[in-house]
Amino acid sequence: MSAEQRPQEFQFDLSGGHLALDFANSISRHDSPEKTVEHLNTYRDLIAFARQGNALAPEELAVLLRKAESQPRQAAQILRAAIALREAAFRAFLALAQGKPASPPDIGYLNQAATDALKHRHIVRANGGYEWRWDDGPLLEKVLWPIGVSAATLLTSSELTKVRECEAGDCYWLFLDNSRNHSRRWCTMNACGNREKARRHYRRQRGS
Numbered sequence: 001m002s003a004e005q006r007p008q009e010f011q012f013d014l015s016g017g018h019l020a021l022d023f024a025n026s027i028s029r030h031d032s033p034e035k036t037v038e039h040l041n042t043y044r045d046l047i048a049f050a051r052q053g054n055a056l057a058p059e060e061l062a063v064l065l066r067k068a069e070s071q072p073r074q075a076a077q078i079l080r081a082a083i084a085l086r087e088a089a090f091r092a093f094l095a096l097a098q099g100k101p102a103s104p105p106d107i108g109y110l111n112q113a114a115t116d117a118l119k120h121r122h123i124v125r126a127n128g129g130y131e132w133r134w135d136d137g138p139l140l141e142k143v144l145w146p147i148g149v150s151a152a153t154l155l156t157s158s159e160l161t162k163v164r165e166c167e168a169g170d171c172y173w174l175f176l177d178n179s180r181n182h183s184r185r186w187c188t189m190n191a192c193g194n195r196e197k198a199r200r201h202y203r204r205q206r207g208s
Contacts, residue, residue, distance in 0.1 A: 009048035010039055015188045017176035019053050020151040021163070024090040025187070030172040043068040043075035046082050046143055055146040056134070067138040078140045085113050085144060089151045093174050097165040102155075110155065113148030120145055168192035 016022040026049060028037040040046055047065050050056050056064075068075035088109040092102035120135040120142070134145060154160060164177045166187040173187040186192040 009051075010045055012039060012049050012052050013173075013188065014053055016174055017178060018150065018154055018159070019055060019147060020089055020154045021093060021174045021176060022053055023049065023086055023147050023150075024093055025173045026086060027090075028173075029170065030090065031170065040079065040082060040086070043079050043140070046079060050143050050146070055150075056143065060134075060142070063138050064140060064143055068140055071140065074140055078144065081141065082144055082147075084109070085148060085151075088113075089147075090174070092151075092155070093163050094165060094172065096160060097163045097174060107155070110148070110151045113144065114152035117145035117148040121149070166192050 012022065012026060014022045016025050026039045028039070029035040040049065044065065047061050047068075051058060051061050068078075088106040092106040092110060095102045095106075120139075121132055122135070123130050124133045126133075134142060154163070159176060162177045162182070164175055164184065166173045166175065167185045168187075171187060171192050173192075175184065175187050177184040
């Protein structure tokens with residue numbers, strides 16, 4: 001399939017400020033099953049997210065996509081694993097943003113995902129120094145490795161206290177609050193912030 005024939009990839013909203021949170025936000029309207037909009041519908045969508053989130057190098061992702069096209073059944077299996085990882089991350093970070101402990105099963109799932117990923121990470125000499133690299137090779141699950149490690153890194157870092165839930169009542173997206181006075185309330189001001197302000201203004205007008 002030529003580049004002209006490929007469907008235009010979905011543009012993910014990467015306003016979470018962290019790869020793990022952006023991945024948790026790869027679905028809209030978590031609160032309402034009948035209104036939920038899934039953004040990870042194919043392995044190609046998973047590749048698009050990884051490309052836009054700089055999870056892996058473009059050339060690595062191109063290899064994975066070609067492999068997925070030749071192994072659709074395995075690609076579908078990895079997509080299901082990606083959804084399970086996302087849901088565990090969403091539930092864990094949402095609970096923590098609400099001041100509650102994450103459930104042991106969700107932490108266990110994230111721990112396993114990170115542990116499995118780290119088996120494929122090694123230190124190499126590069127650019128006059130050393131850096132982490134992922135194993136070479138077209139393993140389709142490779143696209144999940146940086147995400148699993150990202151979730152574990154956030155869980156064990158001081159930044160965990162900055163995880164917030166968007167205050168719009170119908171959003172549920174998560175973000176890292178790096179504002180100067182830690183007063184960020186919305187996933188994005190252009191979307192939820194302005195919409196919620198308009199709703200509150202409308203309610204005040206009706207009340208008066």
